[in-house]
Structure formats: structure tokens, C-alpha cells
Amino acid sequence: MDKFVYMFDExxxxxxxxxxxxGANLAEMTRIGLPVPYGFTITTExxxxxxxxxxxxxxxxxxxxxxxxxxxxxxxxxxLGDPSKPLLVSVRSGAVHSMPGMMDTILNLGMNDxxxxxxxxxxxxxxxxxxxxRRFIQMFSDVVLKxxxxxxxxxxxxxxxxxxxxxxxxxxxxxxKEVIKGYxxxxxxxxxxAFPEDPKEQLFLSISAVFDSWNNQRALVYRRIQNIPDHLGxxxxxxxxxxxxxxxxxxxxxxxxxxxxxxxxxxxxEYLINAQGExxxxxxxxxxxxxxxxxxxxxxYQQFVDTCQLLENHYQDMQDIEFTVERGxxxxxQTRTGKRTAQAAIRIAxxxxxxxxxxxxxxxxxxxxxxxxxxxxxxxxxxxxRKQLAKGLPASPGAATGQVVFDADEAEKLAKDEIKVIxxxxxxxxxxxxGIVAAQATITSRGGMTSHAAVVARGxxxxxxxxxxxxxxxxxxxxxxxGDTIVNQGDVISIDGSTGEIFLGEIPMIEPQLxxxxxxxxxxxxxxxKLGVRANADNPEDAKKALDxxxxxxxxxxxxxxxxxxxxxxxxxxxxxxETYQEREDALAKLLPMQQEDFEGIFEAMQGNPVTIxxxxxxxxxxxxxxxxLLVEVTKLQITNSNAKELQExxxxxxxxxxxxxxxxxxxxxxxxxxxxxxxxxxxxAKAIFYAITKLVEKGIAVKPEIMIPLVGHVNExxxxxxxxxxxxxxxxxxTGQKFDYLIGTxxxxxxxxxxxxxxxxxxxxxxxxxxxxxxxxxxxxxxxAEGKFLQAYIENKVLPENPFASLDQDGVxxxxxxxxxxxxxxxxxxxTGICGEHGGEKKSxxxxxxVGLDYVSCSPYRVPLARLAAAQANIKHxxxxxxxxxxI
Ligand code: ADP
Ligand code: MG
Ligand code: MG
Numbered sequence: 001m002d003k004f005v006y007m008f009d010e011x012x013x014x015x016x017x018x019x020x021x022x023g024a025n026l027a028e029m030t031r032i033g034l035p036v037p038y039g040f041t042i043t044t045e046x047x048x049x050x051x052x053x054x055x056x057x058x059x060x061x062x063x064x065x066x067x068x069x070x071x072x073x074x075x076x077x078x079x080l081g082d083p084s085k086p087l088l089v090s091v092r093s094g095a096v097h098s099m100p101g102m103m104d105t106i107l108n109l110g111m112n113d114x115x116x117x118x119x120x121x122x123x124x125x126x127x128x129x130x131x132x133x134r135r136f137i138q139m140f141s142d143v144v145l146k147x148x149x150x151x152x153x154x155x156x157x158x159x160x161x162x163x164x165x166x167x168x169x170x171x172x173x174x175x176x177k178e179v180i181k182g183y184x185x186x187x188x189x190x191x192x193x194a195f196p197e198d199p200k201e202q203l204f205l206s207i208s209a210v211f212d213s214w215n216n217q218r219a220l221v222y223r224r225i226q227n228i229p230d231h232l233g234x235x236x237x238x239x240x241x242x243x244x245x246x247x248x249x250x251x252x253x254x255x256x257x258x259x260x261x262x263x264x265x266x267x268x269x270e271y272l273i274n275a276q277g278e279x280x281x282x283x284x285x286x287x288x289x290x291x292x293x294x295x296x297x298x299x300x301y302q303q304f305v306d307t308c309q310l311l312e313n314h315y316q317d318m319q320d321i322e323f324t325v326e327r328g329x330x331x332x333x334q335t336r337t338g339k340r341t342a343q344a345a346i347r348i349a350x351x352x353x354x355x356x357x358x359x360x361x362x363x364x365x366x367x368x369x370x371x372x373x374x375x376x377x378x379x380x381x382x383x384x385x386r387k388q389l390a391k392g393l394p395a396s397p398g399a400a401t402g403q404v405v406f407d408a409d410e411a412e413k414l415a416k417d418e419i420k421v422i423x424x425x426x427x428x429x430x431x432x433x434x435g436i437v438a439a440q441a442t443i444t445s446r447g448g449m450t451s452h453a454a455v456v457a458r459g460x461x462x463x464x465x466x467x468x469x470x471x472x473x474x475x476x477x478x479x480x481x482x483g484d485t486i487v488n489q490g491d492v493i494s495i496d497g498s499t500g501e502i503f504l505g506e507i508p509m510i511e512p513q514l515x516x517x518x519x520x521x522x523x524x525x526x527x528x529x530k531l532g533v534r535a536n537a538d539n540p541e542d543a544k545k546a547l548d549x550x551x552x553x554x555x556x557x558x559x560x561x562x563x564x565x566x567x568x569x570x571x572x573x574x575x576x577x578x579e580t581y582q583e584r585e586d587a588l589a590k591l592l593p594m595q596q597e598d599f600e601g602i603f604e605a606m607q608g609n610p611v612t613i614x615x616x617x618x619x620x621x622x623x624x625x626x627x628x629x630l631l632v633e634v635t636k637l638q639i640t641n642s643n644a645k646e647l648q649e650x651x652x653x654x655x656x657x658x659x660x661x662x663x664x665x666x667x668x669x670x671x672x673x674x675x676x677x678x679x680x681x682x683x684x685x686a687k688a689i690f691y692a693i694t695k696l697v698e699k700g701i702a703v704k705p706e707i708m709i710p711l712v713g714h715v716n717e718x719x720x721x722x723x724x725x726x727x728x729x730x731x732x733x734x735x736t737g738q739k740f741d742y743l744i745g746t747x748x749x750x751x752x753x754x755x756x757x758x759x760x761x762x763x764x765x766x767x768x769x770x771x772x773x774x775x776x777x778x779x780x781x782x783x784x785x786a787e788g789k790f791l792q793a794y795i796e797n798k799v800l801p802e803n804p805f806a807s808l809d810q811d812g813v814x815x816x817x818x819x820x821x822x823x824x825x826x827x828x829x830x831x832x833t834g835i836c837g838e839h840g841g842e843k844k845s846x847x848x849x850x851x852v853g854l855d856y857v858s859c860s861p862y863r864v865p866l867a868r869l870a871a872a873q874a875n876i877k878h879x880x881x882x883x884x885x886x887x888x889i
Contacts, residue, residue: 004046005064007071008039018043020235022094025335032314034307034332038075039089039239040068042207044096047233050211057204065207066200068238076240080110081199083118088132088241090277091206093213095234098336100455101430102222103234104143104213106206107277108136108241112197116180120173128246130176135276137183137195140202144209145191155182169274203238210236218430225437225460242331244324245276249297252324254280254450255290255304257312260320260340260458261397261498263347263517267291267308269321270448277324277333280450286467287448300330311335316357317366318348341397341458342371343515350517360524361876367521369843369870374398374461375518376862380496381508388501389493390482392443392468395454397498400441400463401506403490406478408435410489415439422493424480426473428453436462441495443502445471445480463497471502514549514865522550522865525872531849532856533867534610536836538562540601546861550868553610553704554602555768555858556836559685560618562598563591572623575681577656588684595685599692608702612768612836612858614747615685615721617710619670621660630654666782671711675721682721686728694738706743708768713752715759722763747836749773754816757823761831767824768858769817771837771845775804778813805838808845818852834858843870850874 011019011027019027023041030036046061073079078087088110093103111119111133120129141147159179165171171179187195196202213219214234223230244252255269270287272279273296280287294301304323307330311319320338324331340348349363358366380399402420405411408431411423415438423439425432427446436442436456441463444453448467457464472481478489487493487504494503514522534555535546539562543554563572568591575587602611634654637647662668675682686707693703709721722744729740745766748754750773757767776783781791783805794800808814817835824831834856839845841859846867849857851874859867 002045002049002060003064004043004049004061005068006041006043007068008036008041011041017096017232018045018235020044020094020096020237021098021336022092022334023235023237026237026239028314029311029332029335032310034310035330036332037240037242038072039237040072041094042236042238044233044235047211047214047235048231050208051233055208055212057208062204065203065238069203072238072240078240080203081112081115083114085122086110086115086118088115088119089203090237090239090241091203091210092237092239093210093234094237095214095228096232097226097228098339099219099222099226099228100339101452102219103216104210105278106136106139106143106209108132109140109202109206110199111136112199112202114197115199123246125246126173127171127176128243130173130180131171131245132243132276134176134180134183137180137187139278140206141183141187141191141195143213144205145187145193147187147190151186151190152183155179155186207236207238210234218433221433222430225433239333242324242326242333243276244272244326245274246327248274249328250274250324250326251293251297252277252280252322253287253290253293254320254322255308256318256320256338256450257308258318258338258344258348260318260338260344261394263340263344263351265351267305268449270450271323277322280448286446286469287450297325297328300325300328303330307332313357316352318344339455339458342367342374342461343397345371346375346515346521347517350521361528363521364525364528364869364872365876367869369866369873371461372866372869375514376512376865379498379509379512380494381510384508386501387503389485389487389504390468390470390502392445392465392471392500392502393449393454394496394498394500395449395451395466396457396462396464398441398461398463399494399496399509401492401494401509402440403492404480404487405435405439405489406473406475408432408438411435412438422495424471424473425453426475427451428456436460441465441497443468443471443495445469445473457497463495465495465497465500465502468500468502518865522868525869526550527872528875529868529871530875531846531854531871532834533864533871534612534834534836534856534858535861535864536840536858537602537861539598540605542861543602543605546864547606547609549861549864551609551861551864552856553612554606555612555834555840555856556708557602557611557613559595559598559614559616560622562595563616563623568594569623573653576620576623576660577653581680584678584680588680592684592688592691595688596691596695599689600695603692603696603703603705604699604701608704610704610706612706612708612745612766612834613685613689614708614710615672615682616674617671619660619662619665619668620674621657621662621665624657624660625653627654627657627661630657664782666776672709672717672721673711675709675724676717679724682724683728686725687732690729690732690740693740693742694732694736697738704741706745706766708766709744709746710770711749711773712746712760713750715756715763718746718760718763743832745832747773748817748820750777751816754820755823757820758827761824761827764824764828764831766832766834767820769820769833769835769837769854771808771813771817771835771839772805774816774837775809775813778809778816779804807842808837808839808848810848814848814852817848817854821852821854841867843873846870847874847877850878 008027008030016024019041078085080087091106116129116133120126138152142149184195244250251271251273252275253271258265259268269290272287318338319335322334345367349366352358353363402422405421411421412434414421421439423435423442427444442453443465454466470482494507532552534553535551536556537543537546537554538558571590578584634650696703712718743765745764747770748767749770833854836858840857841863
């Protein structure tokens with residue numbers, strides 16, 4: 001018999017997968033003796049069964065729920081629907097991964113015309129009883145009957161106006177009664193049925209609605225963004241209610257055991273007196289900071305502080321805790337691992353090691369490399385003289401600039417056109433999530449540090465400012481006012497999420513730096529990792545940056561970037577346009593000292609670390625003007641017939657451009673194919689490298705050059721190019737008397753090279769897998785065309801699990817890499833292997849590189865810290881796997 005339902009004290013040692021995160025933690029907190037209102041959990045498997053059965057609750061499920069309800073009634077001494085001792089419950093969703101606010105929850109279930117009277121008598125607080133009832137009608141109607149909350153709010157507003165009130169606390173019991181009457185009429189009008197008075201009917205309708213909410217739009221979007229699988233399902237938690245809205249000795253709140261923005265070890269949270277659950281997160285009233293609870297309810301505060309400490313020690317991580325105080329008594333309603341910024345993740349991990357709660361390895365695993373991007377972003381220059389427009393709560397750090405928009409759809413639309421926007425809203429709801437994703441940053445005029453916008457933005461590493469009440473937002477005319485200043489949709493503003501400041505226009509930003517904690521964590525990572533981490537850098541500045549960020553060398557230096565320089569392009573074109581060998585030699589002779597200077601700069605910056613230099617790779621027409629544009633110019637000159645000399649030059653250029661024009665440049669005359677047909681270009685580059693080395697050796701600086709031949713598909717290509725480099729070296733050795741120590745290797749970036757890697761290894765000192773091109777050539781995709789035309793659709797329709805240019809396709813491209821390494825090492829056991837595509841900076845691909853035994857990864861300088869951390873994680877996980885295998889044997 002399937003077991004669908006577990007009481008909180010029965011669900012010991014059951015997994016999060018079965019009970020959902022919320023349910024598992026409620027059970028665990030019950031076990032360790034915390035004050036958790038009693039209840040039971042319907043499992044995630046039940047949710048899947050519910051869907052399998054065409055969205056229906058089977059008789060067996062129903063029986064088990066009713067049994068559990070009985071137990072709950074016995075334990076609490078209350079009864080669902082009994083006016084003399086009414087049991088009220090919450091019906092709460094809770095999936096394996098926390099999805100804050102994405103699915104539905106119903107509070108105060110069990111209220112009807114009878115129980116409300118009972119509750120009024122029992123509590124001697126009719127106002128509270130009617131307030132709770134009208135909340136229930138509204139929530140139930142929204143979640144179960146799908147009636148827009150707007151009708152209820154509008155009606156409430158009318159009543160308030162009629163009575164001349166400005167806020168809810170002024171409403172009396174009689175007023176709420178009137179509201180309830182109106183609410184019920186709204187229900188009858190919009191759902192074609194009367195409000196269900198039978199509490200058991202209420203209960204089962206709510207359970208179905210929570211299961212249904214697993215597939216509501218915002219939950220689907222959230223799962224897609226967070227990469228949470230769709231098949232997991234949600235659990236449902238039925239829990240007896242406690243009330244934070246019983247008067248001024250009651251309240252409700254949310255707190256993090258450490259600051260989720262900075263990581264500082266201080267209690268961080270908010271509460272509202274005389275309020276219920278959702279009021280805090282909904283951001284309708286701006287709550288009070290947790291510290292003032294100490295003055296208002298000192299004993300409760302102390303008890304709460306102790307509970308926070310206990311939970312943090314128990315789970316060995318920062319917790320996000322929901323609590324309610326009912327008439328001076330504290331209840332804990334939820335705990336979960338708190339979402340945090342990258343900065344906070346690092347600081348918390350490092351401090352937990354210092355507090356001896358976790359090991360260094362565990363600390364390394366705690367920080368998600370993907371999140372680190374945030375820290376490697378620019379921030380506002382400290383020297384900027386700040387003239388802020390307004391200031392709100394610093395809800396999520398980071399600096400951003402963009403055009404103001406007031407609507408999530410609009411934000412998404414503009415972002416698609418690569419326009420940077422900042423979303424400005426009175427408050428956000430889970431329905432705005434796509435706008436928060438699309439925007440650079442979000443500002444709300446209401447709500448606190450734990451409001452929806454704040455939690456979501458921190459989770460995504462986006463800047464956010466909340467509760468900026470100075471902003472008078474007018475959604476209709478799409479503008480906001482601060483004093484006399486009017487800001488319209490489309491105006492540019494800047495914000496600093498770590499201070500809460502808002503500025504008009506663009507303001508100066510500076511480059512990122514690594515914090516002390518980050519540096520420390522990275523030195524721990526360096527001790528744990530086996531993979532080397534290098535950077536792709538084409539100039540001395542990038543090389544320096546890479547070294548600062550801890551790169552152990554350059555894995556890819558693209559020499560064509562030196563050719564693209566505006567001052568050099570004329571000489572490069574001269575070389576390309578040369579009609580004779582001599583003309584080309586003359587042009588190359590002019591280019592040589594320029595290249596030499598580049599290499600000297602990079603070698604010097606790298607201080608004796610290895611530098612892999614790739615000889616010229618792109619097709620030559622990339623250095624010439626665009627054909628269409630040239631054609632227009634020539635035609636103009638022909639018509640005006642004014643400048644014969646210019647016309648002649650342009651015509652010659654056009655002839656050359658036409659000559660070099662290719663049907664498919666990606667598969668055309670490029671890479672070593674250039675070197676094969678114009679060896680003098682590669683000779684010049686090789687000479688420039690060796691002259692540069694000579695200069696540096698004179699200065700006493702060590703150099704470790706690795707010369708890389710691109711796009712080799714047949715061993716004979718490499719053989720010839722290798723000889724050419726060796727000859728250049730010999731010539732210069734003879735000329736200067738200097739002996740050179742260098743490696744010659746190749747990029748493996750077409751399938752044939754990977755498949756014949758044993759032959760190629762005979763001629764290579766190293767392999768560097770160029771996984772950008774290897775992905776293009778393996779799939780037969782041209783990246784720009786694929787990403788622009790069909791790849792997005794492929795990913796959305798799950799034809800491909802993800803973009804193979806972002807995360808290495810392990811089944812296909814990865815198999816070629818693995819084959820290449822195996823075949824190569826079969827011939828040369830010590831063959832050095834690395835990867836230099838963009839994948840070298842992506843955590844899953846890095847794990848793959850570790851597993852197939854590469855020596856290093858190479859990525860952009862800004863991703864080097866991320867790669868160091870990911871490489872350490874890869875090794876820790878690799879060792880774990882190894883150990884598990886050994887145990888199995
Ligand atoms: P979410 O997962 O979106 O946070 P919850 O299920 O935690 O949704 O519930 C929403 C709000 O209702 C929270 O503030 C929670 O503390 C409150 N709440 C839930 N169950 C109860 C209860 N039994 N008594 C009082 N408040 C509750
Ligand atoms: Mg919650
Ligand atoms: Mg390539």
C-alpha cells in the first residue's frame with residue numbers, strides 16, 4: 001500500500017525528495033523539539049499520482065488524509081468545522097527545491113459562517129475572527145476558484161472610503177462582517193457557485209489547487225530559469241494555524257541567520273506586529289527591522305535568537321526562518337537554506353570554516369561558481385561625487401545603469417533588443433519574474449528586504465532596491481516623481497544596490513577586485529585542484545589581469561587581434577594585396593617589429609609562466625573592407641568620375657576582395673591552410689616570437705613559449721608547419737647565438753584531428769582542444785547562424801538539453817575530446833592537453849575536463865577565479881566518486 005501522508009512526528013528520516021524541503025524541515029524541527037504547529041505532509045509522489053490520474057485525488061489518498069486529520073484533531077483538541085473548538089489549518093505547498101512564492105498557500109482554512117462565531121467567542125476577539133475569515137475567503141477564491149484578487153481589493157477600498165478610513169486597522173468587527181457579505185456576493189457572481197461552507201470540501205479543493213499550482217505559469221518559468229526538473233512535483237503541508245493577527249502582542253516575520261547580502265554574521269530580518277503570514281513577504285506594508293523586536297518583546301526575541309543559532313548549527317548553514325508570535329508565544333513555521341548573493345556565499349562559507357562548523361572542502365563546495373560572475377562585475381567608482389536622486393533599502397548589491405521601465409513585459413521586450421533596462425514597480429509579484437530576469441536591476445517603492453523582489457533578485461545576483469518610498473510612481477502615465485524631478489519611461493538612471501542609492505543618468509564605474517575572503521577561499525581551492533587554470537589573453541593588459549586573478553599561464557593568445565589594430569590595418573592590407581612575393585615580404589618586414597613588440601609585452605607580463613601563441617587563424621578577407629560597401633564606393637566614384645587614382649585603388653581592392661570571397665569562410669581558407677599557402681606569414685610570426693624571447697632573455701626574464709598551429713586536420717599539415725617554425729628558430733639561433741626552449745603543438749578543433757590524434761601526436765608537443773570550433777564542426781553548425789536562427793527553439797523544445805556553445809556537449813564533442821586525449825597519450829604518455837574554448841570557464845565542462853584527464857583549462861581572464869573554484873570542486877567530486885567506486889568493489 002502506498003503511503004501518501006506522514007504526520008510531522010512520523011516523518012523522521014524521510015527524504016526531502018519525498019516530503020519536499022518545507023515538509024522535511026518541519027518534521028526535523030518537530031523532532032528536535034522546536035515549537036512547530038502540528039500537522040502532516042502529503043508527499044511529492046502523491047502529486048505525481050494526482051497528475052497521472054488526470055488530476056484527481058484517489059479514494060485511498062482521501063482516506064489517508066482524513067486519517068491524518070483525525071490524528072491532528074486529537075492532538076490539538078480541536079475539530080475542523082466545530083464552532084465550539086474550531087480547528088483552522090494552513091495548506092502549504094513545498095517542493096524539493098525551494099521556490100519562494102511561486103506556488104500557492106492557503107491560510108485559515110476551516111472558516112465558515114459557524115466557526116467564525118465560535119472563534120469570535122473563544123478568543124473574545126470578534127474583530128480578529130472576522131478579519132481572519134475575510135482573508136480566507138479572498139485567498140481561497142484566488143487560489144481555488146481563480147477569482148481575481150482585484151475585485152476583493154476594490155470592494156474593500158470602497159467600504160474603507162465609505163467609512164472614511166485610511167487603513168485596515170481602523171476597521172471594526174462590524175465593518176469586516178459587511179466586507180464578508182460583499183466578498184461572498186463577489187464569489188457567487190464570478191465563480192457561478194456559492195462559497196463552500198463545508199470545511200472538508202474546502203480542504204480537498206485546496207489540496208488539488210496546491211497540486212495544480214505546481215504547473216502554474218510562474219512556477220514553470222521559475223523552474224526553467226533555475227534548471228529545476230518538471231517531474232519532481234510538490235508536497236502539501238497541512239498545519240494547524242497560529243495567529244499573528246490577534247493584537248499587539250502578536251506578529252509575524254521572516255529572518256535570515258546571517259546577512260544574505262553581505263554575509264555578515266548578524267540576525268537579519270523583519271516583522272510586522274498584528275499581521276498574518278503573507279503580509280511580510282507581499283510587501284504591502286513596509287515591515288520593521290528585527291532588532292526592534294528586542295524592545296517590543298524582549299523574551300520572545302531572546303528565544304528567537306537562540307532558535308536561530310540552534311537551527312544554523314543543526315543545518316550547518318545560514319537559514320531563512322519564518323516565525324509567528326501568537327499572544328506572546330513564539331512559533332517556527334519554516335526553515336530553509338537561505339538564498340544569498342555571491343559575496344555573502346563566500347563570506348559565510350569562509351566564516352563557517354573558521355567557526356569549525358564545516359571543512360574547507362565543504363566550504364569550496366558551498367559556493368556556486370556560476371554565481372561568482374556577480375562579483376566580477378563593475379561597481380560605482382568611490383571617487384564619484386554622489387548626487388543621489390533617492391535612497392531605498394539596499395536589497396541586493398551591484399551597480400547597474402539602464403532605461404526606466406514600469407512593466408515586466410515591456411522590460412522583457414526591450415531586453416530582447418539588447419536595451420538595458422531597470423524595472424521600477426510599486427512592488428513585484430511572482431508574475432513579474434520574467435521582467436526581473438530581463439532587467440539589469442529592480443526598484444520597488446514598497447516592501448522590505450525580504451519582499452519578493454529582494455529575494456528573487458538576490459537569488460539571481462541582480463541589483464535591487466526596495467521600499468524606496470520617495471519614489472511616487474504613476475504607472476498610468478509611465479513616470480515617477482521624486483520631489484520635483486520627473487523621470488519618464490525610457491530615461492536613464494543608475495543604481496547602487498549595496499547602498500540603496502538611485503542616480504540620474506549614467507555614472508562612472510570601476511573594475512572589480514577580489515575580497516580577502518574570496519582570495520582565501522581561492523587559495524583553499526588551489527590546494528584542492530589538479531587542473532591548471534590558464535587565461536585567454538591577447539594583450540599585456542589582459543595578461544596582467546589574468547595573472548592578478550590567479551591564472552597559471554596563457555592558454556590562448558590570438559595573434560589576429562594584433563593585426564586588427566587600426567594603426568596596423570593598412571600594413572596588413574598591403575601584405576594581403578601584394579601581387580608579388582617581394583611585395584609581400586616587404587609588408588611582412590614592416591609587420592614583424594610590431595608583432596615582436598606585442599609578444600615582448602605579453603611575455604613580460606606573464607613572468608615566466610607558459611604562453612600559448614596561436615599563429616594566424618581567420619581568413620584574410622576579415623582584414624579587408626566589406627564587399628558591398630566597397631562596391632557602393634566604386635560605383636559612386638565611377639559615376640562622379642572625379643578621382644581617377646582613388647577609383648583605381650578601390651577597384652584593385654575590390655578585385656582582391658572578390659578573389660578572397662568564400663562561400664563558407666568558416667570552412668574555408670583559414671587556420672593552418674593559410675600557413676600552408678602563404679608560409680611567409682607564419683615565418684614572420686615565428687621570427688617575431690623568437691626575437692621577442694631573445695629580448696626578454698637579455699632582460700633576465702624567463703619565457704615559456706608554446707607555439708600553436710590552428711585548425712590542423714591532417715598530420716601532414718602539422719608536420720610542415722612544425723618544420724617551418726623549427727627552421728625559423730634555427731635561423732635566429734644562428735643569428736643571435738641564443739638557444740630556444742619551446743614547444744610546438746596544435747589545436748584540435750576539427751573531428752578528423754581528434755580521430756587521428758595518434759598520428760598527430762607524433763608531431764605535437766601538446767594538444768589544445770579548441771572546443772568553440774570543434775563544436776561548430778562536430779554539429780556542422782555555424783555558431784552565429786545557429787544562435788541567431790534555430791538554437792533557441794531547439795533548447796526551448798528540448799531537442800538539445802542546452803546550448804552546446806555554452807556548456808560542452810559531452811556525448812558528442814566530449815567523446816571526440818576523450819578520444820583525442822586517449823589516442824594522443826597512447827603515443828606520447830606525457831602529452832600536455834588543455835582546452836581553450838569558452839567552455840574552459842564553465843563549471844560542468846570543467847568537471848568533464850577533470851574527468852577525462854586534461855592538464856588545464858583556459859578561459860577569459862574574468863572567469864579565472866570561477867574556473868579555479870570549479871576545478872577544485874571538480875577534483876573533490878572526482879575523488880568522492882572514486883571512493884564510492886572503491887567501496888562498491
Ligand atoms: P511560501 O513557500 O511561499 O513561503 P508558505 O507555505 O511558507 O509559502 O506560507 C506563506 C505564509 O503563511 C508564510 O509567511 C507562512 O509563515 C504563513 N503560514 C503558513 N502556515 C501557517 C500557519 N500554520 N500558521 C500561521 N502562518 C502560517
Ligand atoms: Mg514560506
Ligand atoms: Mg578555431
